[in-house]
Amino acid sequence: MCAKKLFIAFITITVLLLPGFGHAQQNDDIIVKTNQPVSDIQPTMWGIFFEDINLGADGGIYAELVKNRSFEFYMPLMGWTVKQNTFNEGSVLVHNRMEKDIANPRFVRITKNAATDSLSITNEGFRGMGIKKGLRYDFSVMYRQQTPGINLHIELLNATDKIIGEANVIPSSATGSEWKRDSVSFTSTDTAWKGKLKIRFEGSGIIDLDMISLFPEDTWKKRPGGMRADMIQLLADMKPGFIRFPGGCIVEGHELALRYQWKKTIGPVEERQLIVNRWNSEFAHRPAPDYFQTFGLGFFEYFQLAEDIGASPLPILNAGMACQFNTAEVVPIDQLDPYVQDALDLIEFANGDVTTKWGKIRTGMGHPASFNLKMMGVGNENWGPQYLERLQIFSKAIKARYPDFKLVNSSGTDPNGERFDYLNTSLRKMNADIIDEHYYRRPEWFLANASRYDNYPRNGPKVFAGEYAAQSDRTVSVNNRNNAETAIAEAAFMTGLERNAAVVNLASYAPLFAHIDGWQWTPDLIWVNNLQSYGTPNYYVQKLYSTNKGTQVVPALVNGKPLAGEDSLYASAVIDKNTGDVIIKVVNASGKEKIKGIRLEGIKKMPAQGLLTVLQSNDPSNVNSFDTPQHVAPKESAIIIKGKKIDLSAAPYSFSVIRVKMY
Numbered sequence: 001m002c003a004k005k006l007f008i009a010f011i012t013i014t015v016l017l018l019p020g021f022g023h024a025q026q027n028d029d030i031i032v033k034t035n036q037p038v039s040d041i042q043p044t045m046w047g048i049f050f051e052d053i054n055l056g057a058d059g060g061i062y063a064e065l066v067k068n069r070s071f072e073f074y075m076p077l078m079g080w081t082v083k084q085n086t087f088n089e090g091s092v093l094v095h096n097r098m099e100k101d102i103a104n105p106r107f108v109r110i111t112k113n114a115a116t117d118s119l120s121i122t123n124e125g126f127r128g129m130g131i132k133k134g135l136r137y138d139f140s141v142m143y144r145q146q147t148p149g150i151n152l153h154i155e156l157l158n159a160t161d162k163i164i165g166e167a168n169v170i171p172s173s174a175t176g177s178e179w180k181r182d183s184v185s186f187t188s189t190d191t192a193w194k195g196k197l198k199i200r201f202e203g204s205g206i207i208d209l210d211m212i213s214l215f216p217e218d219t220w221k222k223r224p225g226g227m228r229a230d231m232i233q234l235l236a237d238m239k240p241g242f243i244r245f246p247g248g249c250i251v252e253g254h255e256l257a258l259r260y261q262w263k264k265t266i267g268p269v270e271e272r273q274l275i276v277n278r279w280n281s282e283f284a285h286r287p288a289p290d291y292f293q294t295f296g297l298g299f300f301e302y303f304q305l306a307e308d309i310g311a312s313p314l315p316i317l318n319a320g321m322a323c324q325f326n327t328a329e330v331v332p333i334d335q336l337d338p339y340v341q342d343a344l345d346l347i348e349f350a351n352g353d354v355t356t357k358w359g360k361i362r363t364g365m366g367h368p369a370s371f372n373l374k375m376m377g378v379g380n381e382n383w384g385p386q387y388l389e390r391l392q393i394f395s396k397a398i399k400a401r402y403p404d405f406k407l408v409n410s411s412g413t414d415p416n417g418e419r420f421d422y423l424n425t426s427l428r429k430m431n432a433d434i435i436d437e438h439y440y441r442r443p444e445w446f447l448a449n450a451s452r453y454d455n456y457p458r459n460g461p462k463v464f465a466g467e468y469a470a471q472s473d474r475t476v477s478v479n480n481r482n483n484a485e486t487a488i489a490e491a492a493f494m495t496g497l498e499r500n501a502a503v504v505n506l507a508s509y510a511p512l513f514a515h516i517d518g519w520q521w522t523p524d525l526i527w528v529n530n531l532q533s534y535g536t537p538n539y540y541v542q543k544l545y546s547t548n549k550g551t552q553v554v555p556a557l558v559n560g561k562p563l564a565g566e567d568s569l570y571a572s573a574v575i576d577k578n579t580g581d582v583i584i585k586v587v588n589a590s591g592k593e594k595i596k597g598i599r600l601e602g603i604k605k606m607p608a609q610g611l612l613t614v615l616q617s618n619d620p621s622n623v624n625s626f627d628t629p630q631h632v633a634p635k636e637s638a639i640i641i642k643g644k645k646i647d648l649s650a651a652p653y654s655f656s657v658i659r660v661k662m663y
């Protein structure tokens, strides 16, 4: 061999041996085997968890603008200001019907002595009232005449007390003990971020008032007394597989008397008994003394919402135990029956036909069709043998009546430790259907646990990742932020949930909503003020998974192994039998750009390009806000496919979703 040939051979061998070249580089590619599905993905896979925390329901999604409309708060005039010019002009007094077992005993009696016009009551709203220019507002009131002669002048005010809408209510002069309802609608002449509702009393007489209410016209599906449309739209856009409701600790209550009881949340709103919200005083550093649950958003509205947005309902019921962080009150075993009966009756309320007691009630509320309830949680974050003891009684009774019904069981408050190990082991021995795991942890935990489920038993109980959120600070710290770092860590972790859809059948971020002026807990998926709402980077991660769910998991392997943190990269892949797409998800959790080859196997006719959607932020501390709601939001572009290969350049702190048509 001549010297020149020898030199070329030497160079060739050297180059082939260089790291990242030839076979070495090919072996680093993600191989996606589109024709080798490993498991089905449940339609429920990516869902949402709604709890009335952070003004999520009252003051949030429930569009009622009047706070303490029924004067049932501990301080009956909380939220109301009474004004009058002279002492003799009249009075506003809280009365109590003093009837036994009545849900709404209090009302106000307005006494007006003279025909002056200065006696008024003004409601401040939850954190002010968000009022939109040109929108219709629907006022209503229940009243009972004692001495007819008082008319109601309704005024909508902005923060500087300028009138931006007004109307009159002239109550019927008929007296008697029966309560009547009157209503009037009017259009606002201006926008107000912190509006108020004033009722000025004209004339003279004595009148009793209760259930003073104001709703905007533009509720979700324009339902009177309905929900805030912008907030629901954000949920509908996620196309969630299920809605977990109503909690969370709300289910347990601070004490058993204050637990969530679904039967008290249906029927006419004036008959739904209000209770204090357990987040009212939970955190001394975030007090919310005016936080109550009116249940205007009750179980019927919940089922209806789930149906509206195509999600399966997943109610969580009290297991006969109050919050173990608070009183830890337990109901004695021989008094558990009413709790179990509540669970059985809820299934009948959701699914029973008109011949059943509770199905008839649902039909009477305007929904003869079944809500198709198939699963339910017993207990929220309960732990210890006392939980298992109660759970077994629930399970036996529910399975006896509804053998195919699936039950979600609690594994406590944390994804590891003594409480978890005890319950996880016991529940598996008991052959539980679904075990609910919660993780409020630092982003590093989420990254390190992307392969948590790779070795979970395939034949045992299924997992519900029922509450999770990466904490930029520590759990319940007020400094937690919904920043890009936490969103990317969750996206990385979720590749592991997706890859293990054979085990993980449901997952939901928590909490869902927070009002900027009324939150107790952060981080939260969606932030709102009185007129606006925006999704956090974490929201976009959830939405990208949910709207790219697929129907079956397929292998996405590097050197035969899942990509779960090597070089800060994470990947999973699914196919969608309905659309004929393969969907590959790749997370780069590092601050450096990474070039990653993705080879697609099993596609007969490969298209020239796919659709790439990327959520990315160079600065991991970036957040969205009311001013810049799309600062960290997904962007779409085309991605070239060369032969069978995609070269993905994964930007720093990025979550990429690639969709390729297989047929």
Ligand code: AHR
Binding pocket: 051, 053, 247, 248, 249, 250, 380, 381, 413, 467, 510, 511, 521
């Ligand atoms: O999501 C906030 C709270 O966190 C839930 O109410 C509770 O289940 C968990 O501790």
